Amino acid sequence: xxxxxxxxxxxxxxxxxxxxxxxxxxxxxxxxxxxxxxxxxxxxxxxxxxxxxxxxxxxxxxxxxxxxxxxxxxxxxxxxxxxxxxxxxxxxxxxxxxxxxxxxxxxxxxxxxxxxxxxxxxxxxxxxxxxxxxxxxxxxxxxxxxxxxxxxxxxxxxxxxxxxxxxxxxxxxxxxxxxxxxxxxxxxxxxxxxxxxxxxxxxxxxxxxxxxxxxxxxxxxxxxxxxxxxxxxxxxxxxxxxxxxxxxxxxxxx
Ligand code: ADP
Ligand code: MG
Numbered sequence: 356x357x358x359x360x361x362x363x364x365x366x367x368x369x370x371x372x373x374x375x376x377x378x379x380x381x382x383x384x385x386x387x388x389x390x391x392x393x394x395x396x397x398x399x400x401x402x403x404x405x406x407x408x409x410x411x412x413x414x415x416x417x418x419x420x421x422x423x424x425x426x427x428x429x430x431x432x433x434x435x436x437x438x439x440x441x442x443x444x445x446x447x448x449x450x451x452x453x454x455x456x457x458x459x460x461x462x463x464x465x466x467x468x469x470x471x472x473x474x475x476x477x478x479x480x481x482x483x484x485x486x487x488x489x490x491x492x493x494x495x496x497x498x499x500x501x502x503x504x505x506x507x508x509x510x511x512x513x514x515x516x517x518x519x520x521x522x523x524x525x526x527x528x529x530x531x532x533x534x535x536x537x538x539x540x541x542x543x544x545x546x547x548x549x550x551x552x553x554x555x556x557x558x559x560x561x562x563x564x565x566x567x568x569x570x571x572x573x574x575x576x577x578x579x580x581x582x583x584x585x586x587x588x589x590x591x592x593x594x595x596x597x598x599x600x601x602x603x604x605x606x607x608x609x
Contacts (some may be wrong), residue, residue, distance in 0.1 A: 379574040380443075381544055382431055387440035387450075389426050399555035400426030401598040404440070408577065410543070412572035415586035416579045418595030424579045425548055428596070431577055432546040433461045445543050462490070466537025466561045468547035472529045474521040480508060481517040485538040507535035511565050526556025534565050539575065545569060546577045551585060559585060 384407070389400035403421040407413055416424045429435035430442060433449050435459070442450040445464045448459060461467075474483050484504035488495055495503065508517050511531040521529050530550055537545050547566065551559035563578075563585045570576045570590070578589060586592050587606075594602045 366455045376548045378497075380407045381410050381412075381445060382406060382577070383441075383443040384431070385441045387427075387437050387442055389423075389430060389435065390438045394526060399598045401430075401595075404598075404600055406593065406600065406603075409574045410575055410577055411570055412591055413567060413576045413578060413589050414591045414593055415589035416577060416593050417581070417583065417586045422595040423598040424595055425597070427575060428548045428579050429544050431544075432465050432467050433457050433466065439563070463540070464542055464544060466534075466535045466540065466542045467483075468530070468545065468550045468554040470532045470549040472521070472526075472553075474529055474532055474536075476521050479518050479520055480513060480524065481505060483521070483532055484508060484539050487539055500519060503539055504535070507539040508532070509536045510538070510568075514560070515586055525558065526554050527561050530554060530558070530562050531565060534562065534569075538569060542574070544575045544577070546579075548579045549581060550578070551580060563588065588597050 367472060375550060385405055387404040387406070388402050390401065390402075398463070400407055403425060414428060418424050422573045423542065424436070431444060433444065433452075436452075437450050440450065447460055447464070449460060475486070478486065481504045484507055485500045488500045488503055505517055508514065511534050513528060513535065514533055516524060519531070524532065530553075534545075534547075534549070537547075545566070550566070551562050554562060559582060566576050566578055567588070580586050589606065591603070591605050593600055
C-alpha cells in the first residue's frame with residue numbers, strides 16, 4: 356500500500372480546520388483518489404481526499420459542477436471504488452472489497468437517494484419501498500415488509516399516498532418515496548446525490564427537512580447539493596474544488 360501523501364498539493368489558505376465533533380466515525384477516508392485513464396489522458400474524479408464523518412451528522416457536499424461531489428458520494432455509498440487510498444464505512448474497509456461483497460455490504464449499510472428518484476413506474480409508492488426490503492434480503496415476510504414500508508412512508512409524511520403510483524405524485528412526493536425506500540432497511544448511512552436538484556424550492560425544503568429528521572435520529576446523511584441555502588442549514592458543509600476538499604466548516608463555527 357502506498358502510504359506517502361503529497362502534502363503540498365492540498366489547498367491551504369481556503370482550508371478551514373473544523374473542530375471534530377465527538378462520536379463514532381461512520382465514514383473514514385484517507386488519501387482517497389479516483390482517476391480514470393492514465394497519463395495525460397487521466398480524468399481526475401477526486402484526489403487525496405481525507406474525510407471523517409460521525410454518526411448522526413448531516414454533511415452537505417457542495418462545489419461547482421465537475422468538482423468531484425458525485426465521485427465522492429459514489430465511493431462512500433460503495434457504488435464505485437477508489438483508485439487508491441483507504442475507505443472505512445460502518446467499520447468495514449470497502450475500498451478493496453470484491454464487487455459481490457460490496458453489493459452485499461451496500462444492502463445492509465447504505466441507503467442511496469438519486470436526483471431523478473429512480474422509482475419503478477408500475478409499482479405503487481408502498482410497493483416501491485417494499486421492493487427495497489425484498490432486495491435487501493432481510494428474509495422479512497410479506498406482512499412485515501408491508502408494515503415497514505407503510506411506517507417508512509408515514510415517516511416521510513406520505514401516509515395518505517401509499518397506494519399511489521409515481522405519476523400520481525408530485526416530484527417532491529416522489530423523492531420522499533425515494534427517501535422512504537432508502538431508509539426502510541434502517542441503514543446507518545444515507546447518501547443523497549442532489550436529491551433536491553429536480554425539485555422546486557418548497558419541495559426541496561420538504562425533502563431536506565426529512566433528511567434533517569433522519570440525521571436527528573442518528574442516521575448519518577451525506578447530502579450532495581447545488582443549493583447553498585439548503586447547505587447553509589446543514590450541520591457541516593464540505594466544499595469541493597477540482598476533486599479536493601477546499602473547506603470543511605461546521606454551522607455556527609466561524
Ligand atoms: P460533480 O458531481 O461535482 O459534478 P463528478 O464527481 O461527477 O462531479 O465528476 C468529477 C470529475 O470526474 C469530472 O471531471 C468528471 O468528468 C470526471 N468523471 C466522473 N465520472 C467519470 C467517468 N466515469 N469517467 C471519466 N471521468 C469521469
Ligand atoms: Mg454530480
